[in-house]
Amino acid sequence: xxxxxxxxxxxxxxxxxxxxxxxxxxxxxxxxxxxxxxxxxxxxxxxxxxxxxxxxxxxxxxxxxxxxxxxxxxxxxxxxxxxxxxxxxxxxxxxxxxxxxxxxxxxxxxxxxxxxxxxxxxxxxxxxxxxxxxxxxxxxxxxxxxxxxxxxxxxxxxxxxxxxxxxxxxxxxxxxxxxxxxxxxxxxxxxxxxxxxxxxxxxxxxxxxxxxxxxxxxxxxxxxxxxxxxxxxxxxxxxxxxxxxxxxxxx
Amino acid sequence: xxxxxxxxxxxxxxxxxxxxxxxxxxxxxxxxxxxxxxxxxxxxxxxxxxxxxxxxxxxxxxxxxxxxxxxxxxxxxxxxxxxxxxxxxxxxxxxxxxxxxxxxxxxxxxxxxxxxxxxxxxxxxxxxxxxxxxxxxxxxxxxxxxxxxxxxxxxxxxxxxxxxxxxxxxxxxxxxxxxxxxxxxxxxxxxxxxx
Numbered sequence: 121x122x123x124x125x126x127x128x129x130x131x132x133x134x135x136x137x138x139x140x141x142x143x144x145x146x147x148x149x150x151x152x153x154x155x156x157x158x159x160x161x162x163x164x165x166x167x168x169x170x171x172x173x174x175x176x177x178x179x180x181x182x183x184x185x186x187x188x189x190x191x192x193x194x195x196x197x198x199x200x201x202x203x204x205x206x207x208x209x210x211x212x213x214x215x216x217x218x219x220x221x222x223x224x225x226x227x228x229x230x231x232x233x234x235x236x237x238x239x240x241x242x243x244x245x246x247x248x249x250x251x252x253x254x255x256x257x258x259x260x261x262x263x264x265x266x267x268x269x270x271x272x273x274x275x276x277x278x279x280x281x282x283x284x285x286x287x288x289x290x291x292x293x294x295x296x297x298x299x300x301x302x303x304x305x306x307x308x309x310x311x312x313x314x315x316x317x318x319x320x321x322x323x324x325x326x327x328x329x330x331x332x333x334x335x336x337x338x339x340x341x342x343x344x345x346x347x348x349x350x351x352x353x354x355x356x357x358x359x360x361x362x363x364x365x366x367x368x369x370x371x
Numbered sequence: 372x373x374x375x376x377x378x379x380x381x382x383x384x385x386x387x388x389x390x391x392x393x394x395x396x397x398x399x400x401x402x403x404x405x406x407x408x409x410x411x412x413x414x415x416x417x418x419x420x421x422x423x424x425x426x427x428x429x430x431x432x433x434x435x436x437x438x439x440x441x442x443x444x445x446x447x448x449x450x451x452x453x454x455x456x457x458x459x460x461x462x463x464x465x466x467x468x469x470x471x472x473x474x475x476x477x478x479x480x481x482x483x484x485x486x487x488x489x490x491x492x493x494x495x496x497x498x499x500x501x502x503x504x505x506x507x508x509x510x511x512x513x514x515x516x517x518x519x520x521x522x523x524x525x526x527x528x529x530x531x532x533x534x535x536x537x538x539x540x541x542x543x544x545x546x547x548x549x550x551x552x553x554x555x556x557x558x559x560x561x562x563x564x565x566x
Contacts, residue, residue, distance in 0.1 A: 121528060122482075122490045123508065160553070165489055191389050196510055196551045216385040218512075218551060241419040243485050243512040286485050286512075315478035317487050340483060370489040370508040 123370045124334045124362070125165035125341035126355060127319060128348040130155055131172045132201075135185060137349065150349070153188050159348065160195050162355040165370060167193070168221065168289070168319075168343060171201030172264065183215045190216025198246050198289075209236055213244060221246040221289055227262045227269055227276075230283055237284025246319075247285040249277055251306060252293040258306050265293050274309050281314040288314065289343065292322040297346065299325025307337030319343050327353065327361040334367050372564070374398040375410035377437070377450075379427045387416045387447065390550035394561055404436045412564060413440055416550075417449025421460040421473070421515070424449055428466075438468055443566040444542050451537060451544030452517060460515050469539050471517040476529060485514045486529040490547075497524045497538055499545070499562050507555045509535070509547035516546065 130137045130152050137152045156167055169189070171182055186199055199212050200221030209220050226233050226247055236245045250265045251258040251273040258273035269276075277288050290310055292303035300323055307320045317340035320333045324344035333339045347353040362369050374391060376384055378400045391398040391414070398414070399406065407413055415437070417424055428434045437444070446454050455465050458473035465473070478484040489508040492500070509527075516533040519526055525536035527546075537544040543563065549556040 121530070122486060122488045122511070125488050190386060191392075194390065194393070194551065194553050194557060196512075196548070214385060216389060218386065238420070242514065243418065243487070287487060312480070315484055317483045317485070340488065 121368055123165070123368050124339070125319075126163075126330070126358065126369070127166045127168055127341050127343040128155075128159045128164050128355070129168045129170060129321070129343045129345040131170050131345060132182065132185065133172055135182065152185060153192065155349070156189050156193055156197070159355065160193055163359055163371070164195060164355060166195060166341070167197040169197060169199045169201075170221070171199075183211050186212055186215040186217050200246070200248055200289075206235060206239060209240060213240060219244040219246050219287070221248045223248040223250065224262045224264075226280065227260065227271070230279060233280055233283040233285055237286070242284050242286035242316075245285050246287045246289050247277075247280040248289040248291065249273060249280070250291045250293050251303075253303075253306075261293060273306060274313050277310045278313050281316050285316060287317045287319065289319045289321060295323030296321070298323055299347070301325060301329040302333040302337055302339070302342065304332055304337045307333055307339050311338035311340075317341065327358055330358065330362060331365045331367060334362075372396070372412065373410045374412045374414065374564070375407050376400050377407065377413065377415045377433065378402045379424070379431055379433055384416050386548075386550045387414060390557070390560060394557065394564065396564065402431045402433060404432065407436060407440065411442055412566070413442060413444045414563075415444065415446040415450035415453075417447060417451070417453060419449060421449065421452065421458040421463040421465070424453060425463055425465065428453070434466060438466055441541060443563065445549075445563050446542070446544040447550070448513060448546060448548060451546050452515060454537065454539070454542055454544050455517055458515060468542050469517075469522050469537055469544075471520055471522065471534070471537070473515045473517055475515050482530050485512055486516070487512050489552075490527045490529065490535075492535055493526045493528070493532070494523075495525050497536075498566060499536060499538075499543060499559050500525060501562050502558055503555060509545075509549070509552040509555055509559075511535075511547045513546060
């Protein structure tokens with residue numbers, strides 16, 4: 121059977137890996153290529169690189185970094201941040217990215233999802249959804265989480281899947297960086313609403329948080345950054361823990 | 372050893388080129404029939420959609436060239452599916468080297484489509500899998516699959532068994548991404564280069 125995936129996320133700014141608390145107050149965590157290699161060696165199932173400054177500063181994604189990563193990495197990786205056009209996607213895929221993650225551009229023009237799926241195949245189209253809990257409703261945010269869209273998260277996820285997304289990267293901004301656990305209710309609602317895989321993101325703090333997001337949240341994959349970057353939870357130990365807890369994972 | 376990677380403008384070939392380079396090979400990316408015929412090994416990566424891939428192959432004349440190759444040939448992902456007769460994906464006629472018809476997975480609550488992620492291999496046969504066991508995992512990303520048949524040399528399940536690998540004479544195919552399957556994928560690529 122297909123296994124639950126653990127995905128370290130490398131937020132990249134100016135060629136360095138950083139991780140913020142709720143997207144602000146960024147800390148420097150190192151060289152992304154070296155980190156990527158380390159994670160692959162330690163058993164990461166996939167990696168995600170997010171160019172977190174790209175959307176706000178309208179900078180093109182880092183194709184040179186993608187090429188350097190692809191040269192050494194023998195596991196799949198996704199690249200996101202500031203992707204607005206078919207040409208952006210083509211240059212990242214040709215540089216060696218396996219998938220691209222789109223967010224603001226899909227919200228601005230949902231047909232972009234269908235265009236990418238038709239041109240490159242759904243398998244490489246990840247739609248990233250940043251959701252924030254406001255007045256008991258999960259609202260979709262855009263432009264690196266700075267602007268509310270007025271969309272409800274589960275409905276947007278369903279629409280993205282219908283348009284041809286191959287996977288959803290679902291981040292709870294209300295949990296991101298807090299290490300208080302994943303948004304289980306949101307993850308479960310989205311996972312039940314779509315037939316495509318869901319990566320849960322935001323809030324990983326303890327090994328038990330991962331068990332919960334796989335079992336109660338129904339996630340197909342879980343993404344985390346700070347607990348891996350700062351060696352708070354090592355991947356091999358986390359995998360052993362999940363295996364012992366009966367979660368199907370690759371060891 | 373001359374290693375050719377088929378360039379038909381239809382998929383992400385860069386990862387396969389990098390994986391071959393990590394094994395010390397110097398692959399050439401080509402659509403030239405003469406270069407393909409003279410190579411010691413031919414790899415055929417595929418991603419994307421079946422009918423566009425077949426159109427691209429036809430436009431390059433490769434639909435007639437590939438079936439006549441006699442050296443070890445490895446189709447990866449869509450490159451494996453194209454070895455079959457037909458795909459449900461936009462009702463596409465394929466190369467017809469192997470007698471399978473590619474079908475779409477039907478999703479349920481516990482089995483998402485695409486079948487995406489690491490799955491273990493079962494019922495391994497043949498030289499590609501030398502040194503590997505059923506505990507080994509490889510990386511899959513696909514929504515369509517080839518059923519199990521006499522040509523199947525490895526299976527995986529989602530939830531029913533399907534062909535993870537196929538073989539017919541010198542034509543080998545793997546549904547998973549050897550170039551993205553860590554040490555296990557590297558071993559399979561290396562086994563192919565040693566054929």
